[in-house]
Amino acid sequence: MARLTLNQTNFTAGEVSPRMLGRVDIARYQNGAEIIENAWPVIHGGCVRRDGTLMCAPAKFPDKNCRLIPYVFNTSQAYMVEFGDLYVRIFFADGSYSGIELVSPYSHTMLDRMDYVQGADTMFIFNTTVPIHRLRRITNTEWSLAPAPFVTKPFDEKGIDFLTLFTISAPTVGVGRTVTAAEPAFLDADVGREIWSGGGVAKVTAVTSATVATVEVVNAFSATTRPTWSLKGSPQTTNTLSAFSPVGGVVTMTLGVPGWRSSDVGKFVKINGGLLEVTVYTSPTVVSGVIRTAPTSAVASPANAWSLESSVWNDVDGYPGAGTLYEQRLALGGSPNFPQTIWESRTGEYLNFELGTKDDDAISYNLSSDQINPILHIGQINALIPLTYGGEFTVSGGVEKAITPTNIRAKNPSVYGCNRVRPVRIGNELYFVQRAGRKLRAMAYKYDSDTFGSPDMSVLSEHATKSGIVDMAYQQEPESILYLVRADGVMATMTVDRDQDVIGWARQTTDGAFESAAAIPTGNGDQVWTVVRRTINGQNVRYIERFTADVRVDSGVNATSVEGATVWGGLGHLEGKMVDIVADGVVMQQQLVTAGQVTIPRKAFATSIGLNFKTRIKTLTPEVSGNTGSAQGNSMRIGEVTLRFLETIGCKINGQTIAFRDLGPQILDKPPVLFTGVHRLENLAWDRGQATLEIVQDQPLPFHLLNVIKKITIND
Missing domain, CATH: 2.40.10 (Thrombin, subunit H)
Structure with missing residues (x-):
């Protein structure tokens, strides 16, 4: 019989995949957990109950998708923008709605195909079916959303597109065929130009009238009538x-x-x-x-x-669907008919795409690869990074050289491919979701191989991205956490610090489904906002909420009363729901919201009321190697557990409550003091082949677990 004291000092490996439960041989197993739910690992090693969310406002349409996009001028002038079905609404950083609503060309079905980039007080918005628009803040109360007034757009000798049908007397190859257009289309200078439709090509040999021409069919047409066609080239005259x-x-x-x-x-x-x-x-x-x-x-x-x-940007050929700002140029790409073309504006002139050969002239070039994959995103990390459905590219002008019309070097270092989720830059890495939506990759320059690599950041926690990632947001402060919205409404989070070798996954759930996330900076750090779909009184609703350490509940409302009150309202958005109530720092019994309010048994001066969520951490079965081999598969008994906490109130271990409060000098209707120190629990049961602990915080109170010390007995 072996009796050991084992200390799990940190949880920086986060929640590991069920596929990894047998990999007791790797270092990250020792620093991971089987479950981390509604908490997140922190870089220092512990696990913290996640922030709650404050209710900001209902989305405009409860039955239609909406999306959040940050608009950041500086840390003191940051706004959250709600894009919905043909509208835009502006929110201040404190969560209040500005009252500003703009007409938008983007329907709710187009929101997942939007990209954007912001420079100073101008945001460019991209979608392949809509001309590039500009969102501008003139003052706090005056905003505009309108097509970008380009001085010059990229152009090409593309001819004329006709969206009405034409008829040809015989679609087969030959001379003397007659083409009849459904609208006036032909002029004398069109003799010598070519008609293209589908795979058919015909050269105009004579013009009889505005609607009739004689042609020579070079490539056969599929039918005598075609719904659309093009007249290629330029007028054939002086x-x-x-x-x-x-x-x-x-x-x-x-x-x-x-x-x-x-x-x-x-x-x-x-x-x-x-x-x-x-x-x-x-x-x-x-x-x-x-x-x-x-x-x-x-x-x-x-x-x-x-x-x-x-x-080349028009309703027929489409518009750029991706863009960024790089080296004082607006770089655009990903239009439907020019899927691998990148256009860069003149240096310092974002609205001028007049091509030339001077170093500061606008540029147009194609990405060369063995497949035609459309550009979905354009990012930057010491190089311009076009991301396509089939691979990743880097574009530069060479070592320490700028991109110019005569100096462009494009490479294709990897072929993982990405999906439509907008990439996020963290430090010197560009994080993107791989094509199938399940793997998160971090693209960065690798000095040892002198190229860019994109390792899989989710390989040890592949289950965390189950159902696919549909949106991402990054919080740099106070904790470095990447928020990833899953298609099933769960929010996966990844605590990341590459310098400290921290990659800690966790899952965040709520009474409903997360649908979108975005972050804006504030004076105290980055603030993450989210769109949440909930069921209230049997109806689907969508709320705009923001994560904050000020609450330990979801969709919460904080309120105060100078004289104290027992009836607290402002809860109409949670009608019919059982809610947690914290009154003057004390947890009260849950109440049912009726007529938008709840009644508590005594007066309180400050309350925090919202939906409950449970923090749950389940440790892994420890591995100890001894003279007889591995501990796995043996009978194990945890005789004593010591948990070290930081500023924590409340906790259960395997269903047993840990007392954080003693009777005596602390009065029951006053908030308990935040506890920092260790708590011990004894006499836990035997189990065959495993020895796990489930640590739960189900109250709306602070929780920060630093480490877990187990006194364990192992029998053969």
């Missing part, structure tokens, strides 16, 4: 400028035969080495334009020596 200077001047551009359309206004013309923006349509042969870059001359430019180009 283009003559009235002048070639000065920059900013307005000149006319005259075609040899009709080729201009009223829809050409806003497009760009590259001619004689210059660039002009079409501003006024006069006739099919004459338009006016502003000189953006001066041409070398005004001589007539023949067909194919000049081009008519339009923005």
Whole structure:
């Protein structure tokens, strides 16, 4: 019979996966737990009861999704933004609603496909189906959400897209085919251009009228009618400028035969080495334009020596779905028809994407790989990091060199792929969720291999991400914790400090389901907000709540009364629920909320009322190697347990209550003193093959467990 004293000094490995319960041979087993629920490991080693949540406001629509996005100008001017179905609402950092609501182009079904980046007081918002918008704070009471007023968008010679059908006399390869458009589409200068629809291609050989043209089918069409089609290339005729200077001047551009359309206004013309923006349509042969870059001359430019180009961001090709700010440029990517193209603005001019070859000109380039995977996110960690569905890329200008139009180096160091959850940067690592939504990876530069690596941070706690991750938020202070919202409504958390080798997973639950999370800085640290779906009085509701150490309940309300009161209201959002009540620091009996209020048996001057949640820590069966081998599988008895606490009130071990309060000088209707020290409990039972402890705090009171000392007897 072996009698040992075992000391678990910390819980920094967090909750380990059930798949790891047999791995008593690894170091993290000794520092882990089988269950850590509604608590989180801290970097110093202990486990702390998680913060409760304060009720801020109901979401605007209880039956539709909403999402929280932080808007941070500085630590004293930080706001939480609620994006919902075609609306935006602004909240102050103290949890109060500002009363400001803006009209939004984003429906509730689009919220999980939104990305954003903020610079100073301007936030750019990205979605592949909506033009890039800007959210701006003018004053605390004046905000705006509108399309970003780009000076120049990226453009290309992409032709014209028609969203109405056309009919071809014969879809097979051959000459003399007749194409009939459902709307006026053809001009004389279209002779020589190509019609594309699906896999079919036809070259225009003659224009009979605005709706009829003769073509030569080069690639067969799938049918005689097609719902949409495109006219590729530029007008096939000469283009003559009235002048070639000065920059900013307005000149006319005259075609040899009709080729201009009223829809050409806003497009760009590259001619004689210059660039002009079409501003006024006069006739099919004459338009006016502003000189953006001066041409070398005004001589007539023949067909194919000049081009008519339009923005690649449009309703047909889509819009960038991801972006970031990097090296004083706005970097964008991930549009549906240009899935692997990245555009970067001019240096210091976020709204100007005019391409060029100078170092500060805008840039456009493609990520090269053996698969076409759309860019889902763009981050940065000493390099620009485009993340795609199929792999991770790094883009730089070389060692200590900036990216320029003539100096771009893109690499593909790993092929894990990511999902739609926005990545989070922690220190010098970029944390992203792998494609299937289950693995959390940390991308960082590895000096030993001179490349970027992305190790799996959830490998020892893979169960913590069960059902998949749908949102993330990072709290840097007071504890370094990454919050990960799961699809099933559980909140997984990971306490992380790479310098101290701390990666501690835990699970947070509530009476309902977490749906979104975001963090903003305050004077006392970062504050995490969440959208919670609850069932109140048989109805589904959605609440905006924020985690805070000021409460030990969920969806809580803190209130005070100068004269004291027994009836406490303001609880309509918890109608019909049993709630925990802390009155002047003393836990009262649970009450049922009726008509938005509860009644307590005595007067109180300050109360904290909300939903109960239970903190639970279950230790692992210890492993001890001796002369006879492993302790696993033997009969074990924990004869005595010593728990070391810090500022704690209340605890149960394997169902037995530990007394934190003695009768005598402390009066029962006054709050107990926070306890720091050790408590011992004796005479726990024998068990075969295991010796675990379940430590529970089910009261809305502080709890901080530092370490667990077990006196254990092991029999063969």
